[in-house]
Amino acid sequence: MGTITMTVNMTYAGEVLSNLRLSPNVYAAVADADGKVVAMSRRARDIIFVDGFLEEDLRNPAGKAPCNAKRRTDCWWTPPSPLSLKHALEPQFSGIDFRNLLETTFNASLRSEHLCSVGVRTQTFHVPKDGEHLAAFCRLMANPEWAIFLFAPLEELQNAARYTVDKQNITKDNVGKSEEDYKDTITLHNTGRVELPFQVTVSPGKGDNSSCTTVSPSNGTLAPNATVQLALNFDLDAFGYGTSSGWVIVHPDTSDDTGACFRKSTWTRFSLTRPKPRGFLKEAIIRNGIPLSVALMLALTMVLYRVVSSLLNSYYGKLAQERSTIEKALHATQEVSFPMVLLQVPIFKQLGKFVAFEHTLPQSIWLHTIQEIDDFLQRAMNKVIFMSHQWTAFAEPDHDGKQYEQMVMAVEEVMKKWKWQETTTYVWLDYSSIPQRHRPSQTAAINSLTVYAAKVSAFVVVAPPVKHKDLEDECNKDTYQCRAWCRAEQLSHLLAQAGDNMFLAESGQLTPLNEAWLQKSIQVFGDDSQLTCCRRKHEGMELCDRERLVVPMLGLWAQLCRTVKAGSANENLKKIHKDLLMSEAGVPRIKKIFPEKFIFETETGQEERSLFGQLLDRLQDSLNHEQAPEKEKRNFKALATATTAATAFARRTDPPGAEAAASGKRLSQVLAPPKV
Structure with a gap:
């Protein structure tokens, strides 16, 4: 029997990354799923184990010699196993924990996506004596049981490309009446290690003067440690009198791959003042009479x-x-702007991960109207599970697959709890049920979210601990509870079905949502309610998602008001309606839940925008002048019948009437105003 040896040149790997000039302190290793080291660069041995750690220390940890005819004891006949990356946790070494990185790299369900021929994945990890480092990894095509890891300090990578300007402010006071233009310069300096493309834009501040200011060059590419002078020309004739201001913003060109990676901008503020002439009007009147x-x-x-x-x-x-807006809200609960798109449980499990809407079209079921949804739920005991979760990356809903694993667990537990069949159980998941590419269709589906969430048979909150890919923050049940979209989904279902079939899926367990949890869900627009668009300061966006939530949330309130007015509401819904209209400090509680205004923040400043404004008063006026249509009564009756049937089937062992009483009490407690 012979031995096949595969050599991996780690020095070459380090040189490749060094040539990119992203980090001067790159180090690399090749290891298997257990962390057993196949090859390792010298710097990697120094950082992962101990400074000056030799290759032979890595290959022969015990330091014993090989056995032969003369030496038969205190030696080895079988080559000793090299150290593993997991040994770094031992006291004499660095203390780095590679277990999570190895688990992600060799995840069986992501094997094909982690091959080097497909691309390189990244993940951060902590080095006790040096802070956060970044790992770039992929599995080798020749031997997928091995993976190559390239490591570097995260701060060095973040500082690999950075712009600075020599002036923070350009100010010119007392611009003369006869002056036609004003010229100045800004020196732009690339203080990083990477060649970076740039673009220059002018953003107006006081007075719209962006078209009166020109910058040359307005774009280009700057080598490391290089500078370029930006020539500014201000057309003073177009500025008029008074003070005009704005910003000259230099930002990476995101159409280039490098610019897309390093997005930090820098800017210079300008302010030009031309005093108004004095005494002109008085003098003119005296002369001309x-x-x-x-x-x-x-x-x-x-x-x-x-x-x-x-x-x-x-x-x-x-x-x-x-x-x-009111017309849209009044129709929001009577019809769906976009069909309800579902995946049958066997298909959902077969996919193995989150799959975008556009790729599940042949396998999904479309329900185009409220009547179709009601018929679908009432015949053949069809059930729908609504999956509510948070995105763990700006461009990916579930970058490491942990949320999908919890969803599969939750589906199996819910079906087991209520003895549902896979063939008659369906899943609604935003990424697979809402268009991702066509914005108008996506908006239509979002406007129907309240209908989707109100109709389903079970509502599952999926919130396992996951590190956000772009923000490096941990996403968990606490961050989920702060998400405005998640609260909106919960509130929709809560008002329709009292919250008895709402669950939390995390760490392999499925538990019912408690009262404290549900109390938070009604604060959709609360001060602690968060949105990704706000965290990104609405880059490239005209609207905040708060504004997109107005129509569905107003429709939800309109549905409750209409139901109470039509006399179709039970005692529980009447109490909820009364509680939300109660005054707190002279203001109805519903106006605090749905505020009139909010702050819209961008990179260049803030502005106050109208949110619900006078819509609640306008809605009430509209409801006071309409007759409850017969169609609405039938729709509400169908909804109530479907809800009652689903709940009764899930609670077959309860005595008659017990469940309705418990549900009413629970929902009233959640929506009741806080006690002083």
């Missing part, structure tokens, strides 16, 4: 007319927009 006074009065009348016309147009335009 009555004719000029008449002309000024006519001009003033024209200005006042235009101002009043503009205010009236603005008022009636805003009123028309509010009416349009």
